[in-house]
Structure formats: C-alpha cells, structure tokens
Amino acid sequence: MPIQCSSCAKNRAVLRRPKTGHSLCKHCFFWAFEEEIHQTIVSARLFNRGETVGIGASGGKDSTVLAYVLKVLNERYDYGLKLLLLSVDEGITGYRNDSLETVRRNQQQYDLPLTIVSYEELYGWTMDAIVKQVGLRNNCTFCGVFRRQALDRGAMMLNVDKICTGHNADDVAETVIMNVLRGDIARLHRCTVISTASDGEGAIPRCKPLKYAYEKEIVLYAYFKKLDYFSTECVYSPNAYRGHARTFIKDLEAVRPSAIMDIIHSGENLSVKEGVKMPVQGTCSRCGYISSQSLCKSCVLLEGLNRGLPKLGIGKHHRLHDKILAQQALTEKEQNKLKAIEF
Amino acid sequence: MCQVDEEYASSLEQKSLPAVSKKCMKCKEGTAVLIIRVGDAFCRGCFKEYFIHKFRAMLGKNRVIFPGEKVLLAVSGGLTSSCMLAQVQEGLSRDAPKKLRFMPGIIYIDEGGVCGQNAEKREKAVAQLECIFKKTGFPYHIVPLEQVFTLPESVLEPVGRREQPSSSASYKAAVDQHIRSEVTRGQGEPAVEESQDALGRLHLQASAYKPEHKLALEELFSSLKTLTAKQDMLHTLRQHLILHTARINGYSKVMTGDSCTRLAIKLLTNVSLGRGAALAADTAFSDSRYGDVVMVRPMRDYSSKEIGFYNRLFEVQSVFIPGLDTKTADKASIQRLTESFVVKLQADFPSTVSTVYRTGEKLNTACPPQSSRTEAAAKCLLCLCALDTRAEDATAFNATLMSEQLSRCTLEEKGQSDAGCCRGQNQACGDDGCCSTSRVPVAPDLKSLLCYSCRLTVKDMTALDSLPPYITSEAEKRQRRAAMKTEIGEFLLEDEGADEE
Numbered sequence: 001m002p003i004q005c006s007s008c009a010k011n012r013a014v015l016r017r018p019k020t021g022h023s024l025c026k027h028c029f030f031w032a033f034e035e036e037i038h039q040t041i042v043s044a045r046l047f048n049r050g051e052t053v054g055i056g057a058s059g060g061k062d063s064t065v066l067a068y069v070l071k072v073l074n075e076r077y078d079y080g081l082k083l084l085l086l087s088v089d090e091g092i093t094g095y096r097n098d099s100l101e102t103v104r105r106n107q108q109q110y111d112l113p114l115t116i117v118s119y120e121e122l123y124g125w126t127m128d129a130i131v132k133q134v135g136l137r138n139n140c141t142f143c144g145v146f147r148r149q150a151l152d153r154g155a156m157m158l159n160v161d162k163i164c165t166g167h168n169a170d171d172v173a174e175t176v177i178m179n180v181l182r183g184d185i186a187r188l189h190r191c192t193v194i195s196t197a198s199d200g201e202g203a204i205p206r207c208k209p210l211k212y213a214y215e216k217e218i219v220l221y222a223y224f225k226k227l228d229y230f231s232t233e234c235v236y237s238p239n240a241y242r243g244h245a246r247t248f249i250k251d252l253e254a255v256r257p258s259a260i261m262d263i264i265h266s267g268e269n270l271s272v273k274e275g276v277k278m279p280v281q282g283t284c285s286r287c288g289y290i291s292s293q294s295l296c297k298s299c300v301l302l303e304g305l306n307r308g309l310p311k312l313g314i315g316k317h318h319r320l321h322d323k324i325l326a327q328q329a330l331t332e333k334e335q336n337k338l339k340a341i342e343f
Numbered sequence: 344m345c346q347v348d349e350e351y352a353s354s355l356e357q358k359s360l361p362a363v364s365k366k367c368m369k370c371k372e373g374t375a376v377l378i379i380r381v382g383d384a385f386c387r388g389c390f391k392e393y394f395i396h397k398f399r400a401m402l403g404k405n406r407v408i409f410p411g412e413k414v415l416l417a418v419s420g421g422l423t424s425s426c427m428l429a430q431v432q433e434g435l436s437r438d439a440p441k442k443l444r445f446m447p448g449i450i451y452i453d454e455g456g457v458c459g460q461n462a463e464k465r466e467k468a469v470a471q472l473e474c475i476f477k478k479t480g481f482p483y484h485i486v487p488l489e490q491v492f493t494l495p496e497s498v499l500e501p502v503g504r505r506e507q508p509s510s511s512a513s514y515k516a517a518v519d520q521h522i523r524s525e526v527t528r529g530q531g532e533p534a535v536e537e538s539q540d541a542l543g544r545l546h547l548q549a550s551a552y553k554p555e556h557k558l559a560l561e562e563l564f565s566s567l568k569t570l571t572a573k574q575d576m577l578h579t580l581r582q583h584l585i586l587h588t589a590r591i592n593g594y595s596k597v598m599t600g601d602s603c604t605r606l607a608i609k610l611l612t613n614v615s616l617g618r619g620a621a622l623a624a625d626t627a628f629s630d631s632r633y634g635d636v637v638m639v640r641p642m643r644d645y646s647s648k649e650i651g652f653y654n655r656l657f658e659v660q661s662v663f664i665p666g667l668d669t670k671t672a673d674k675a676s677i678q679r680l681t682e683s684f685v686v687k688l689q690a691d692f693p694s695t696v697s698t699v700y701r702t703g704e705k706l707n708t709a710c711p712p713q714s715s716r717t718e719a720a721a722k723c724l725l726c727l728c729a730l731d732t733r734a735e736d737a738t739a740f741n742a743t744l745m746s747e748q749l750s751r752c753t754l755e756e757k758g759q760s761d762a763g764c765c766r767g768q769n770q771a772c773g774d775d776g777c778c779s780t781s782r783v784p785v786a787p788d789l790k791s792l793l794c795y796s797c798r799l800t801v802k803d804m805t806a807l808d809s810l811p812p813y814i815t816s817e818a819e820k821r822q823r824r825a826a827m828k829t830e831i832g833e834f835l836l837e838d839e840g841a842d843e844e
Contacts (some may be wrong), residue, residue: 007750019743022750032749039745044737180614181688183698185705194737212742241692248684252615255677256571258799259615264739265795266619269731273623273707 059099062166091126192267410521424600489552502634572803
C-alpha cells in the first residue's frame, strides 16, 4: 500500500525526510525545504533589500542547490537581491575545469551572471603547480587558504555586499567535531555562527543559508528537481583527518538522525571561559587582508612557494614572520626544516 | 606478575624504541618497567610516586575538599573508580607525607537489573565488591538501581549552594583549624568511631529491592527504544541516586572515577547528544549544579592506560561488571560509537585524548549556571542543568521545530506558521486561565521542563508513565507552579534577580 504524504495527506509520498523521518510527496518536500531556508534567511536577517549577493559556486551539489533556491526565494518573497555567481578556478586538471563547465551551464539555466577568478591570476600558481612542489600531503592547506581569499578578492572586484556559501548542516557539524579534536577553541567558537560580522574591516560578510539543511536532503532536492551538478572527488587526495570526522558524523546520523542538528545545537551553546587567549583580528601587513598575525596565512604560504620552502606555512612558524617581512634570507638550518619531504 | 610486566616493557623497547635506555628516566637507577609517554620510561618506584603525587596535586590544586568534610566515593568496580579508592586509601594512610584530611564513604549502584544480570550474578558482584570495601574500613552504601522508585521528589528540587568560603586564604584557615582541633581531640580516634558507627548503619542501607520495583525498572528501560536513550537515562537515574544517598548521609562532596580518556569520550558524546550547554559542568573538575552536593573528578588527569598499568603493577583489585553497552556493536549507540571513534583515533594520533580534554578545559557554559535563587523551572527536570531551549531566532533548535512542523501540518496552515513555531508549549496554560492545583494534568507535558538533550532521550520513550514517581510528581508540581504564575502574572512586579526568595 502506498504511503500518504504526511503534510498534504493527498498525494503519495515519494521520500522519507532524513531530517525528521516524515514521509512526504515531492511537492511538499520542495515546499518544506525551500521554506526552511527562507525561515533561516529571515530569522537570521542574512540579507537586506537592494544588496548584491555573490554565491560561491563550485558546481557541486551544495552550491548548485543554493543558487537555485536563492533565485527561487528571491522571486517568491521579493527579497530585492541582485544575485551573482562567483567561482574560483584552482587550476586542477581533471577536476575543476570539469566542474566549472557545470557552473557555466548553471549560469545559463538560472540566468545569473558568473565571474571566475583563478589562482593563477591572483597568486601566479595553479594547484597543479603547487602539488608538484609540495606533494600530496598538506596541499589542501594551500587550496583552502587560497580559496577563501580568492573568493573575497573576487567579491571585492564585483563590489558585492555579501557572499554566501553552500555549507550545509553536515559540514557545520563536522567542523564542530574537527575543532574539538584539534582543540581549536577560537574556531570552535566561530564555526557555528551563521554569518560573519559585517563590521570587520577589509572582509566581506559571509553567510551559510544552508546551515540547517541536511546534506542528504540537498541531494534529494537536486535529484527530484533534476538539477545539473558535478560530483567527483578532488583528484588530490582528500584530507585524511577530516575524513575520520566525516565518517563519524555519518555514523552518528545513522544511529540518531537528529545528531547533526544536535551537534550544531551544542556548538551554538558553547562559550569560551574568560581568560582563554583568543586571537585578535588584525590585518596582514603585506596584502591588507584580515589576519591574526602580522602576515596572513596566504602570504606566508605564497612566500614559502616562491622561496621553494613549501613547509613555511604548514605548522606554526610565527617566529619567522619578521624575517619574511624584512625580505631576509633564512638560515641553512631553518631552510632544511621547511623543504618538502619526499616520500 | 611483575615479571610479566617487565618482559612486556622490554619487548616494547626492543621493537619500537631501541634507543630508549632501560633505565628509569627519573631516578636514572632503577630498571624501567613501563613507558607512559614516548620516551618516558619509569621504574616501579618512580611510577608509583608520580602516580600518587598526581592525585594529591589534583586535590591540592583545586582546593574544594575541606578538611573533615564527608566525601562519598562513587565506585562502580571498574578500573578507574577502583584506582581512585586505592588512592584515597593511600592518601589517608598514617605514613602518607601529606595526609588527606577528609572522611570518605563509598557508594556502589547496583545496575544489574537493567544490564540483564540475574539475581545470582548480582549478588556475586555485590559480594566481591563488599569484600573490597570492607578491607578499606570506610563506611559503604550498596544501592540497587531499583531504589529510584522510592526516591522523594525533593531530589530534583534545586538547592541553594552551601555557603562555603572559597578563597585560598579561608581554605588555609580551615586546614589550620582542623589540625588544631585534631590535636586537642587526640588524633585519629574520631574517624575510627565514625566509621564503625557507619558500618553498623550499613545493613539498613543495603536493603534489597522490592520485586515490583524490579518490574517497574524493567518496564522503564524497555520503553526506551534506543540504547542511546537507555544509557542516557541510566546515567541520569544513577546521578539522582548518588545525590540522594549523599544528602541523607551528610556527604557534601561526591568523587567520581572519570579518567582523562573517559572525559574526552564524554565530551565528544555530549557534543553529539546536544548537551553543548552543559559541557563544562559535565567534564570539569568540580560540578556544582546540585547546589549542596558537589561532584568532583579527581582522576581526570590520568589516562586509562596509566590507570591500567598502576592497577596491574600494584595489584589494585577491580571487579568486572557488564554494563548496558557490554558486547554491543560499535554503532549500537551514540555513546558507544563515540567511544570507539576516540579509541581508534587515539591509536593513530596519540594526542587525540589530551587535545579533546584540553578543549573542554577552555569551555564555559553559554548560559551560566544560574544562582540558587533562580526558579526550579529554569533548570532541566532530569539533568538539573540550566535550560538551553529558549526559542530564539535562527538556532538549530528552532530550525528543527520548524522542520517538524513543516513536514506535518497541512498546506493551508503553513501560511500562518511563519511567525513563530514554538508557541505550542505555552498555549496549554495560556488559553484557559484557571489551571489550579486541584486540576492535575493526566500526562504532564514533560518536554517543556527538559533541556534540549533530555528531550531527545524522552522522545525515544514509548511510555512516559513508566518514569519513576518522583520525576512525574515533580514535573506536575513545576507545571502547577508555572500555571499559577501565569495566572497571577499581571500582578507580579518584574524585578530581575531579587524577586525570588
């Protein structure tokens, strides 16, 4: 016997919501999914009328669904937003050039203007070239740091008021667990915040409208809406440690589906003891980007690449920052420590 | 026995650490018998000294246990709590250089009734533990879990924090005064008298459980659908029993045997269970949520490995008693899954446990533990933590309520539900203004009295009426009071903080 939709009680249910366990028909699921994102946007006051919003688009499922839903909601509820797609080309052959094709198709399908910024034009290095020097370990550090800044730089070029990214509930929960495992109290404190402060100098506020959307529901939404997205793992090996956290989250979800939201709830209710040292936000003395050190991570990584010492930005080498700033050479001993280790 | 250990240690050295000398890194004389951390080889004597010092240092550093205070040691028979008992014995022994000055008692909660043990096995376990407890000479209480059905509702009432000087100066004064009074009274004697007195009382305490309570307990646990919820409920009930026993016997501190490893697991488990708001209280050295009785975790600096080695080298007796999650699969419950996750990760990344543990040290509760004056309603009925379920905008809690509502109600209603989504709880007493004490609600709306995480546990329950009576009657009481308050709400003058008591 077919199961009835628990919402409209008329149509036949086609799916069971991973988040709540309710059986819904296609129409009601779309409605609920979109409505929840609308609620998130309204209750967290993510946007103001007349703003230009850049959507970080990778061509993957999260950003594809984000772009689609934002466009739908912008029209349905008349947010009065100007939406743009913003992509970063890391220069990874066999991965990014394919996914950028998807973004280009999205541009036409959703009729949203697209801008692509590339690592090569911003930093003079493609990820392929970086991996050639760094090796397969730690290359995600470069990619992650550079992407964050590339997105900001692209947004600044386009004069965007806000950037939104496709981080979903699973991503946020995973980050909470990761930060507990790493003991990174400052990030643990920040990672569940839906939108970064808008008063920060030099940085464009970012937000995560899909923060409360389960990854599985995003896939279900894309599947039933027949959205065109790209789903291939990056060719450079994924971060092993994060993989453990990811598996853990998936296992938790299997034991108790609400676990993802429960972790986010935990994260939202944490606070740091008084007297615990927290990094102070400043600006990089070289490029002017936000940084807690005298040099931002991206400048240190770049310096390491240009000097042929890729490990300069891996781990903590704050003591060397003065030398980098003064353009001094490093001692032999320091250099040896920072060269790539071949396996 | 020692020989076995020595062989083990040397084979370890041969295999993985050929460079480490076989001498103790501390005294440079004795032969090393174990390696605690990479490169730190200890001989038997130095390890013992190091281990014992750590326990005293933990108590000395925190200064929460005052001389002469009655302290209840919660012993489960497991490695860590047995080791804690041994450390207290060691610290109280006459030849200890810095003698501990509190008066210990022991409590064991017999949970066999929910862990599938028959009466025979339970008696056997209790007999083994009694044998250990008797040797210590401390008074002890053996309480079957079934006794939760006889608890009074006052267990759940928040009690004001006992006035206790907390500055280090007053601690020192208290120590001095204690020493002086001990000298005048003739040393040691009162302690012995007291413990004998308690031993006499003991038999009343260890009374057996009634068969109807056994059935009620079984019914309660079979109504919990998931092992996650069962483990959580067991923890809650155990805390209540310990708390009650401590109160009626005049203990003002309870020591629990949580090792560093256990606390790291507990921390991650609690994050996964949505207990983020209570994380600091659940893992800190001392937890004063119960007001008059403070929970203390003196074993939190030891890893489970250190404890295992100590117990083995110095023949600390422990008893294996199967628990709820014994012999279950890795994915049987959130607690179990987290444990295997942490343990496996620790094997590959040896700093995992200590990093997680240190993360916990830097945390504070976002909604700080309210003062004793805050009303009962502001604390969770089950875990007695401050409620973390304020219906604020843009929170995971609100988003979940939203999702549930959107997948349930009909399309027409959806349009109206935009404004707010958690009014449901308050409506009950808002609509009919005449809730009075005479009208007892049949099934109290338990949810509104619980914190986020305890709600999840109760959600996994099929029959709410199988909860022990002290919980349901306290719930009814709180609800009546809340109803009363709404009734007279317009006449109450809003005054922050000072209006209660």
